[in-house]
Amino acid sequence: MEISREWQLSERPPVDGYCEQCGFNYDTGDLQGTVTLLIRQSADCSMALTKAAAGPDQSVVRLRPEPEVWSAIEYACHVRDVLEVQRLRIAQCLAEDRPVYAPMDRTGRVKQEKYETQDPAEVAAALVRNAREFGAAARVLQPHELGKLGLYNYPVRAPRTLGWIIRHTAHEIQHHRHDIIEILAKVEPPIVPKPKPEPAPEDESAEGPQDGAEGPATAGPAAAGPAADGPAAGGPAGGGSAEVGEGVSVD
Numbered sequence: 001m002e003i004s005r006e007w008q009l010s011e012r013p014p015v016d017g018y019c020e021q022c023g024f025n026y027d028t029g030d031l032q033g034t035v036t037l038l039i040r041q042s043a044d045c046s047m048a049l050t051k052a053a054a055g056p057d058q059s060v061v062r063l064r065p066e067p068e069v070w071s072a073i074e075y076a077c078h079v080r081d082v083l084e085v086q087r088l089r090i091a092q093c094l095a096e097d098r099p100v101y102a103p104m105d106r107t108g109r110v111k112q113e114k115y116e117t118q119d120p121a122e123v124a125a126a127l128v129r130n131a132r133e134f135g136a137a138a139r140v141l142q143p144h145e146l147g148k149l150g151l152y153n154y155p156v157r158a159p160r161t162l163g164w165i166i167r168h169t170a171h172e173i174q175h176h177r178h179d180i181i182e183i184l185a186k187v188e189p190p191i192v193p194k195p196k197p198e199p200a201p202e203d204e205s206a207e208g209p210q211d212g213a214e215g216p217a218t219a220g221p222a223a224a225g226p227a228a229d230g231p232a233a234g235g236p237a238g239g240g241s242a243e244v245g246e247g248v249s250v251d
């Protein structure tokens with residue numbers, strides 16, 4: 001366990017600067033641009049899940065590429081819940097003098113909320129809805145509000161500004177968008193293109209090879225490996241579960 005934990009800590013994506021795994025940069029982009037990116041990438045997550053669930057084998061969304069790596073539906077449920085938790089944290093930060101955020105218990109939720117059995121269409125819809133609601137709460141923040149501090153649990157217990165929470169949430173979405181697409185590319189069955197009986201005169205209408213997954217999106221590095229993170233240091237007891245597939249975390 002200890003070795004695994006050490007490894008996980010060393011592999012944990014950054015919470016400042018540039019993330020080499022997904023390309024997110026905490027130092028670029030203004031508030032509006034960051035929120036726009038978050039909403040767009042949430043839609044990408046939603047679409048990837050929907051598309052895979054509508055494919056020849058719906059169960060692919062529930063397949064873990066490795067025992068310790070979450071499935072696409074588990075990641076999508078996580079992203080959906082992160083967006084809600086972070087929106088509530090914005091409200092808490094604005095309402096309280098010295099906000100202390102409760103951990104979201106990301107690993108506990110996987111089992112408690114039965115992520116693997118949830119309906120892909122409902123998850124996809126809720127994910128997009130939560131992203132819009134988060135965006136609406138974030139877009140209206142004023143500069144003095146963005147600088148307000150709250151005690152955050154990840155990766156270590158530390159005061160963080162609301163502005164950082166917005167960026168960290170955007171990183172979370174971008175990182176997991178990358179995970180979801182990559183996992184689906186691994187587990188989806190290859191679709192064998194139907195042989196064309198005759199070369200059709202109008203190529204436009206021909207059934208093209210329909211890639212099931214989003215394809216090798218960007219030539220991104222392999223981040224879907226067991227880039228797990230255990231319970232964050234300073235976080236809650238966390239149940240000691242080492243099971244995870246997350247890269248970033250919001251706890």
Ligand SMILES: [Zn+2]
Pocket residue numbers: 013019020021022023024171174175247248
């Ligand atoms: Zn990242």
